[in-house]
Amino acid sequence: MAYELGPQDLEPLLLGGAFFGSGGGGTVESARHLAAHFRKGDYYPRETVNVVTVEEASGPDALGDAVMVAYLGAPEAINSATYPTGPVLAVQSVQERLAAQGRKLAYIAPPESGALGFSVACLVAAKLGLAVIDADGAGRAVPSLPMLTYAAREIDPRPAYLVSQGGLNVELNVTPRHSHTSGGTSHQRDVSAIVEQMIRPIVGDPEFNQFGGLAMWVMTPAELGGAMPIRGTLTRALTLGRALGAGRVRNVPQMIAWLAEHGGLSARAISEPGELVSAKVDTSGGFDVGKIGIKAGQHTYTVVYQNESLIAWDSRRPQPIVLAPDSVAYFVEGDGQSIFTNGDLVMEDGSLNPVVGKRKVTLIGWEAEAPLTVPDGLILESFLELLEPLGYLGPYVPVGKLQSSPLRGELS
CATH class of the missing domain: 3.40.1610.10 (CV3147-like domain)
Incomplete structure (x- = not known):
């Protein structure tokens, strides 16, 4: 309508x-x-x-x-x-x-x-x-x-x-x-x-x-x-933005519940809450290419992006915790803005945005829309080709399977 x-x-x-x-x-x-x-x-x-x-x-x-x-x-x-x-x-x-x-x-x-x-x-x-x-x-x-x-x-x-x-x-x-x-x-x-x-x-x-x-x-x-x-x-984004502005989504459990009820998405926290600790970015050819590091206890999470986040790692796991075309977003706890993109987290000089400071950051992941994961389709093949120079040479594995399946060699 x-x-x-x-x-x-x-x-x-x-x-x-x-x-x-x-x-x-x-x-x-x-x-x-x-x-x-x-x-x-x-x-x-x-x-x-x-x-x-x-x-x-x-x-x-x-x-x-x-x-x-x-x-x-x-x-x-x-x-x-x-x-x-x-x-x-x-x-x-x-x-x-x-x-x-x-x-x-x-x-x-x-x-x-x-x-x-x-x-x-x-x-x-x-x-x-x-x-x-x-x-x-x-x-x-x-x-x-x-x-x-x-x-x-x-x-x-x-x-x-x-x-x-x-x-x-x-x-x-x-x-x-x-x-x-x-x-x-x-x-x-x-x-x-x-x-x-x-x-x-x-x-x-x-x-x-x-x-x-x-x-x-x-x-x-x-x-x-x-x-x-x-x-x-567009309506989904507008509705979430209004919920954020009204204070109805203030933490990760509330975000995951909102996504399930209003967005039809089975999202999950794929990291422990941690602090931003590092950033590296290079701008060329119309792309921001970089890495963002989050430290949470014994875990160091690294998000690798080319404008958009494409792959994320946990230092204590032997395989990625999310792969494009699946999505991963940052949720920042505490007072103030809770949603940031890679470009918002990293300043022009490569430093981390001081607005976030010591506030806890959690990575939230969910599976891509079905048209993006058609086997041998143009979209999925394009994502996999982009992941190769980032060091991933394997197949697409949905975030749910990455999170739920037992992994050999996982550190305890």
Whole structure:
């Protein structure tokens, strides 16, 4: 059922989105910076945005096509943005292309679950008078385009635009082998990877300053249902953010209970409560790549991330405690903000965020949405390929099995 969001809703939306982003999806800081300027005036002609379901955007009363829009790049760099200029310009380019074909753009599709992904989708929609779809391409945040359901569904990537905050507009044209069709299945599985390889050097150019606005994967109403099987994720994030703000989720047991009751997720604490003790980060090619260490008694937990958290280890166990595409989030106890992304925990100089201090931090993990774990599928294979250079060469093992199965060689 459609509903309306206003400026007061962006704070809970971005906090809930940050939790579901598996350590990534843009920082709370960057999303909050953009949200602070969402008010009717010279830039925004309105300060409300309509949210619609996939069924409404793909049914007989659909108003037009949809396009995915996002900021792509290093979270620390995106923190400087005041308005979503690059994404807005990218979507306007799509509008112009569709208009020339006698088509109309009506909907914005968020790329992923995350503070920035949801915030940017809403802000671009408000700026351009479009609606936001209550769904996304992963149910978590992801480091690369082939990990999204839009890619797995083989939606034609043309037209696709990458635009800097300064207005430099780059059209990415990956033409299928047979220009009059969308190409063969095996070829289309490679298209999103090729686009990804094109984008990363571009955002690394000084003109882009490590980030840009991306509009890609235009979907007709007939294509939308198959391309967005993971639904209700924006509402899920908004509802969690409101529960956090109202003080109904103040500790790990309450969070796990909320996720089961309202999110349909079987989450669990995969670490003991501990203190942040170390961080290492390097920003290049549009990625923040690093490690975060948490010390809890005899355990040292290490989260390895590439913008998003991909693998976590316990020093007293011989195998990982969570593997992507499964999600892992930080929950910080005590007064103040309880949800942080990797980019929020690590400062620009590589030091730990002093706001967290000695407060206890717990890692919470849950299994990925089913479309992300299809055996031999594009999404799962893309995650496993990314885990290889991080030192993991094994198969995908769900977090529940990692936690519940007895392990040979486990230290006592």
